[in-house]
Amino acid sequence: MSDAVSPIIELKNIKVIFKTRTGGIFHPNTITAVNDVSFKLMPGQTIGLVGESGCGKSTTANVLCGLQTATEGTVLFKGVDVTKRSAAQRKKIGRVVSVVFQDPATALNARMKVIDQLIDPLAVHALGTKQERIDRAMELIRMVGLPSSALDALPGQLSGGQRQRVAIARALSLKPDVIIADEPTSALDVSVRAQILNLLTNLKKELGLAMVFISHDIQTVRYVSDEIVVMNGGKIVERGAAKDVFYHPQHEYTKMLLAAAPSLLHPTEEECVPRV
Numbered sequence: 001m002s003d004a005v006s007p008i009i010e011l012k013n014i015k016v017i018f019k020t021r022t023g024g025i026f027h028p029n030t031i032t033a034v035n036d037v038s039f040k041l042m043p044g045q046t047i048g049l050v051g052e053s054g055c056g057k058s059t060t061a062n063v064l065c066g067l068q069t070a071t072e073g074t075v076l077f078k079g080v081d082v083t084k085r086s087a088a089q090r091k092k093i094g095r096v097v098s099v100v101f102q103d104p105a106t107a108l109n110a111r112m113k114v115i116d117q118l119i120d121p122l123a124v125h126a127l128g129t130k131q132e133r134i135d136r137a138m139e140l141i142r143m144v145g146l147p148s149s150a151l152d153a154l155p156g157q158l159s160g161g162q163r164q165r166v167a168i169a170r171a172l173s174l175k176p177d178v179i180i181a182d183e184p185t186s187a188l189d190v191s192v193r194a195q196i197l198n199l200l201t202n203l204k205k206e207l208g209l210a211m212v213f214i215s216h217d218i219q220t221v222r223y224v225s226d227e228i229v230v231m232n233g234g235k236i237v238e239r240g241a242a243k244d245v246f247y248h249p250q251h252e253y254t255k256m257l258l259a260a261a262p263s264l265l266h267p268t269e270e271e272c273v274p275r276v
């Protein structure tokens with residue numbers, strides 16, 4: 001049987017090298033943030049990218065969404081080579097791939113009402129009439145479980161969890177195929193983290209989105225992902241089905257990440273399916 005489904009995004013042997021300011025005889029003046037990273041994101045799939053701070057997760061995510069140029073390797077977007085990221089290609093990727101960042105306080109404009117922040121991406125892409133944009137903002141706010149009164153609020157008048165819901169609504173405004181969620185719950189109060197995770201996984205299912213979920217916390221990654229990719233020092237050290245990586249880790253680094261995760265949260269293998 002032929003495989004008719006093709007990847008939305010494919011990274012082939014990506015390397016990202018940054019120049020650093022330190023330099024000197026004993027310090028190299030470059031850093032290889034991502035080293036020979038390859039993977040395919042299929043429609044509807046969730047890939048969890050996990051590893052400690054500085055292992056290259058965000059840089060990989062930035063290559064995926066067209067914010068960062070790869071020093072080496074190839075980026076294919078729906079089969080088209082977009083490694084060089086022309087302005088037109090970046091705009092096209094921006095419509096299909098949306099990012100939810102760690103801190104909604106910085107992701108949102110503090111001086112703009114929620115409704116204007118939801119309408120803004122539609123206006124930038126010249127989509128819909130004024131009334132259609134307002135209708136879409138109302139639909140989006142409902143989708144993320146907020147009352148329509150939130151549309152008139154400024155971000156500072158909302159809680160951290162509510163602000164992240166607004167950031168998710170904004171990320172969904174252009175009806176993307178892919179969400180890149182970069183540590184979307186780390187800046188939130190522990191009490192609302194599960195709600196935001198459930199919201200993301202429910203929306204993902206409902207809208208048939210693919211997702212790259214980035215976290216240093218393998219527990220959280222296991223909860224939302226079909227496939228886990230473990231990164232260390234810019235390289236992928238292990239990958240596989242979430243259940244296999246979580247319950248049968250092969251690499252010492254993955255075992256270390258699991259050992260460091262709070263054991264109280266370890267579910268049984270039977271429970272190792274998203275609870276949404």
Ligand SMILES: Nc1ncnc2c1ncn2[C@@H]1O[C@H](COP(=O)(O)OP(=O)(O)OP(=O)(O)O)[C@@H](O)[C@H]1O
Binds near residue numbers: 019051058216
């Ligand atoms: N623009 C940049 N210039 C120089 N070095 C950078 C730049 N961006 C990232 N780095 C370095 O590249 C490495 C990987 O960073 P990256 O942010 O991708 O890691 P990460 O796993 O996402 O970490 P965190 O979870 O802390 O965000 C780090 O050593 C970081 O200091």
